[in-house]
Amino acid sequence: MALKYIDEAKLNGQKVIARFDFNVPIKNEKITDTTRIDSALPTIKYILDNGASKLIMMSHLGRPDGQINPKYSLKLVASYLAEKLKQDVVLTETAIDSSVKGIINLPKHKIILLENVRFHAEEEENDAEFAKILASYADVYVNDAFGTSHRKHTSVYGITQYFKNNSYGGFLLKQEVAALMKITDNPTRPFMALVGGAKIADKIKTLERLLVNVDALFIGGAMAYPFLKAQGKKIGASLCSESDYELAKKILNQSSAPKIILPVDHIIAKGADAPAEICKGFDIPDGMMGFDIGPESIKLFEQKIAPAKTVFWNGPMGMFENENFAKGTFSVAKILAELNAFTLVGGGDSVSAVNKSGVASRISHISTGGGASLEFIEQGQLPGIQALKFGI
Ligand code: AMP
Numbered sequence: 001m002a003l004k005y006i007d008e009a010k011l012n013g014q015k016v017i018a019r020f021d022f023n024v025p026i027k028n029e030k031i032t033d034t035t036r037i038d039s040a041l042p043t044i045k046y047i048l049d050n051g052a053s054k055l056i057m058m059s060h061l062g063r064p065d066g067q068i069n070p071k072y073s074l075k076l077v078a079s080y081l082a083e084k085l086k087q088d089v090v091l092t093e094t095a096i097d098s099s100v101k102g103i104i105n106l107p108k109h110k111i112i113l114l115e116n117v118r119f120h121a122e123e124e125e126n127d128a129e130f131a132k133i134l135a136s137y138a139d140v141y142v143n144d145a146f147g148t149s150h151r152k153h154t155s156v157y158g159i160t161q162y163f164k165n166n167s168y169g170g171f172l173l174k175q176e177v178a179a180l181m182k183i184t185d186n187p188t189r190p191f192m193a194l195v196g197g198a199k200i201a202d203k204i205k206t207l208e209r210l211l212v213n214v215d216a217l218f219i220g221g222a223m224a225y226p227f228l229k230a231q232g233k234k235i236g237a238s239l240c241s242e243s244d245y246e247l248a249k250k251i252l253n254q255s256s257a258p259k260i261i262l263p264v265d266h267i268i269a270k271g272a273d274a275p276a277e278i279c280k281g282f283d284i285p286d287g288m289m290g291f292d293i294g295p296e297s298i299k300l301f302e303q304k305i306a307p308a309k310t311v312f313w314n315g316p317m318g319m320f321e322n323e324n325f326a327k328g329t330f331s332v333a334k335i336l337a338e339l340n341a342f343t344l345v346g347g348g349d350s351v352s353a354v355n356k357s358g359v360a361s362r363i364s365h366i367s368t369g370g371g372a373s374l375e376f377i378e379q380g381q382l383p384g385i386q387a388l389k390f391g392i
Pocket of ligand 1: 239321
């Protein structure tokens with residue numbers, strides 16, 4: 001069965017329940033980045049403009065760990081949506097209390113936002129009873145929460161069993177899947193990937209998968225040190241756990257390992273707050289830590305990536321939150337923006353680097369889901385998307 005998207009749904013007179021990813025950053029009672037809500041607006045507007053009698057929205061915010069916690073309330077999201085849609089948005093007290101049905105059935109209420117689904121432990125447990133209650137609110141189900149679709153959570157996964165022929169993907173999901181398929185299904189070659197950040201263990205499967213498909217794989221950030229160490233280079237006091245070193249050794253033993261390109265110099269310091277200096281060459285002196293790729297590495301990456309026709313980037317090239325160690329990451333963002341290629345950036349840090357360097361409009365696709373995009377590349381699928389296609 002093919003995945004059906006919202007533009008194929010009959011919405012007239014229907015109650016629609018839709019899962020979005022409104023997990024936005026909040027500081028001092030203000031949403032500091034509305035991108036995730038803004039990306040959901042085309043689907044929301046389509047549902048409202050095509051005759052749905054009710055729109056019931058679901059989302060999580062933060063990690064309330066199954067407890068009701070006002071800190072993670074969706075109230076600011078409800079106000080922002082009301083402002084954008086120029087219509088009332090009613091926020092329920094919880095997603096499943098006894099008043100919800102009454103609110104939905106009141107004729108004056110058209111747009112309802114259920115309070116944070118993660119206020120209930122049942123959300124992350126993919127609980128059947130919780131799924132049944134949520135499903136009882138509507139006739140049609142829509143998933144537009146790409147960033148959460150790698151999780152088998154009730155509101156993206158279990159709920160679909162109650163909408164066997166009435167489950168649809170939203171426009172954001174459609175866009176994300178189309179972009180990621182340009183990477184997973186016969187990418188235009190040369191296809192190259194850049195992977196950085198600190199957590200090798202989280203990205204190991206994606207690295208292995210990428211290594212089979214890519215023509216070149218650049219590794220930067222803290223992730224590079226286990227690989228350099230495994231090649232016999234000195235890495236000083238740079239981040240490198242024993243298990244990451246073992247994983248790196250395993251990857252370097254694979255036949256496709258020659259496709260890996262590692263940094264050839266570094267920006268080093270005694271600690272994150274100590275003065276930074278350039279370390280020419282591979283070897284980092286004892287007691288010093290590598291915090292960014294160096295100028296020769298940036299040149300090397302720029303030159304080697306130039307012929308690429310498809311590029312995937314996830315993870316910063318250094319500890320870019322500190323301006324002494326930000327140059328590698330920002331340079332990579334700019335290098336990608338200059339390429340004549342399909343470029344896809346995923347992962348909070350790399351996306352933020354692209355935005356901060358002002359080149360976002362020159363990147364072909366910026367994914368709203370870091371973990372979800374990695375898992376899609378690794379598996380070629382996500383549980384929440386499979387559930388839309390086949391049910392569970
Ligand atoms: P990840 O979540 O795996 O993408 O890792 C992102 C984090 O890795 C960011 O907070 C960076 O500051 C950190 N990071 C990247 N490179 C380094 C490095 N060389 N040393 C320490 N932290 C790093």
